[in-house]
Amino acid sequence: MVAYKSKMVERIRLPARDQRERNLEAAGYNLFNLSSDDVFVDLLTDSGTGAMSDAQWAALIRGDESYAGSRSFAELEDAVMDVMGFSNVVPTHQGRGAENVLYGALLSADDVALNNTHFDTTRAHVSNQGADPVDCPVSAAHDPDSEEPFKGNFSLERARAVVDEVGADQIPLVIQTITNNSAAGQAVSVENTRRVREFANEIDATFVIDACRFAENAYFVRQREDEFTEAAIADIAREQLGYADALVMSGKKDGLVNAGGFVATDDGALFDRCKQRAILYEGFPTYGGMAGRDVAAMAVGLREAVEDAYLEDRIEQVREFGARLAAAGLPVYTPTSGHAVYLDAGALFPHLDPGEFPGQALVCELYREGGVRGVELGSFAFPDTDRPELVRLAVPRRTYHREHFEHVVETAETVLEKRETVSGLELASDPEMPEIRHFTAELEPRSS
Numbered sequence: 001m002v003a004y005k006s007k008m009v010e011r012i013r014l015p016a017r018d019q020r021e022r023n024l025e026a027a028g029y030n031l032f033n034l035s036s037d038d039v040f041v042d043l044l045t046d047s048g049t050g051a052m053s054d055a056q057w058a059a060l061i062r063g064d065e066s067y068a069g070s071r072s073f074a075e076l077e078d079a080v081m082d083v084m085g086f087s088n089v090v091p092t093h094q095g096r097g098a099e100n101v102l103y104g105a106l107l108s109a110d111d112v113a114l115n116n117t118h119f120d121t122t123r124a125h126v127s128n129q130g131a132d133p134v135d136c137p138v139s140a141a142h143d144p145d146s147e148e149p150f151k152g153n154f155s156l157e158r159a160r161a162v163v164d165e166v167g168a169d170q171i172p173l174v175i176q177t178i179t180n181n182s183a184a185g186q187a188v189s190v191e192n193t194r195r196v197r198e199f200a201n202e203i204d205a206t207f208v209i210d211a212c213r214f215a216e217n218a219y220f221v222r223q224r225e226d227e228f229t230e231a232a233i234a235d236i237a238r239e240q241l242g243y244a245d246a247l248v249m250s251g252k253k254d255g256l257v258n259a260g261g262f263v264a265t266d267d268g269a270l271f272d273r274c275k276q277r278a279i280l281y282e283g284f285p286t287y288g289g290m291a292g293r294d295v296a297a298m299a300v301g302l303r304e305a306v307e308d309a310y311l312e313d314r315i316e317q318v319r320e321f322g323a324r325l326a327a328a329g330l331p332v333y334t335p336t337s338g339h340a341v342y343l344d345a346g347a348l349f350p351h352l353d354p355g356e357f358p359g360q361a362l363v364c365e366l367y368r369e370g371g372v373r374g375v376e377l378g379s380f381a382f383p384d385t386d387r388p389e390l391v392r393l394a395v396p397r398r399t400y401h402r403e404h405f406e407h408v409v410e411t412a413e414t415v416l417e418k419r420e421t422v423s424g425l426e427l428a429s430d431p432e433m434p435e436i437r438h439f440t441a442e443l444e445p446r447s448s
């Protein structure tokens with residue numbers, strides 16, 4: 001059921017078709033290079049693109065900008081304790097700031113970090129410490145048609161194979177990303193989290209949860225994991241997160257704000273090391289990389305993120321969007337995640353091979369046909385990995401309405417009708433860090 005009405009609006013426009021054509025070319029066929037003014041429905045990311053509530057805007061005005069000992073920080077500490085169950089918080093400018101602070105404290109050169117799937121900035125931060133990021137997804141994760149409920153789980157089997165190969169001493173860090181963003185945003189069961197905790201104990205590693213979408217994950221746990229069908233979302237979230245030694249959080253996701261993030265831990269020694277790094281890279285530990293007003297808004301957002309009405313509105317909106325695309329005949333990854341609908345561009349364009357970036361071709365077609373901006377998460381974003389050619393249509397929180405999604409579905413139908421005429425792309429530039437090339441690389445239509 002819908003849980004919000006609008007109190008403020010923002011004008012959007014659909015550029016004319018020939019203008020969209022020119023914009024695509026000028027952007028080097030990379031939609032990160034488009035001006036947002038030229039985008040009609042922007043599904044590039046759900047990161048920091050949502051609408052804040054009236055209560056958050058009120059908190060923003062009351063934010064305390066004191067350099068040290070800010071009252072807004074005390075509000076954040078209370079919220080993190082109540083919602084997530086952790087006592088020590090280091091605020092950062094966003095999630096990757098938290099990754100830099102925490103992973104810099106935990107990793108050295110030649111270490112191995114295990115993760116159900118490293119998100120792109122996580123992978124880059126692990127690599128940046130000289131360590132090796134190794135993914136341990138379950139095999140269903142890369143099967144777009146499997147209906148298994150917890151395709152985001154961490155594979156203990158794969159993790160143990162890595163231990164056999166490199167030895168437990170090489171692996172100081174085990175990460176579980178909930179929901180598993182880079183594996184189509186799939187859910188992670190609490191049972192799996194318990195088993196990862198045990199595994200981390202076995203190999204004497206620190207267990208970190210990347211909690212960016214912890215509230216959406218808790219909603220799926222309640223829907224799908226027998227033990228929790230009657231549980232409160234807040235209780236599920238606290239239980240699942242409670243197995244970790246530390247959390248990294250992007251406030252731009254389930255913090256329901258436009259900027260911010262933090263590290264949280266109950267480990268006093270780790271907290272001290274993180275604070276030192278935060279002072280170096282972020283700011284004094286009671287504001288981190290954030291303005292006091294943003295800290296205040298995030299404290300309110302964390303509490304709203306675990307409300308039933310919010311989560312039902314959110315997850316149902318995304319589910320219905322996915323169902324409409326599937327009904328229109330598009331190959332939709334199942335089950336639908338909490339934050340995005342993923343399309344399988346490999347299935348849509350069987351005439352294109354991975355080297356022609358079928359996912360990026362789909363992203364460009366959606367813009368060309370309807371001014372819709374999505375993002376490729378296949379062989380363009382993840383070179384040299386064996387994963388499906390997915391395109392993500394991420395849904396900003398509390399932002400778009402049914403009419404917007406109808407427009408996207410109609411646009412996708414148009415692409416579906418002309419799919420045989422769609423040609424592939426090739427790289428026209430090659431940025432230095434391959435882990436993050438999709439943010440800046442330029443492409444051009446493949447000359448056939």
Ligand SMILES: *Cc1c(COP(=O)(O)O)cnc(C)c1O
Pocket residue numbers: 047094095096097119121122177181210212249250251252253260261
């Ligand atoms: C977004 C995200 C991050 C990084 O957070 P930013 O706020 O974008 O820096 C890390 N991990 C996951 C799973 C994410 O979704």
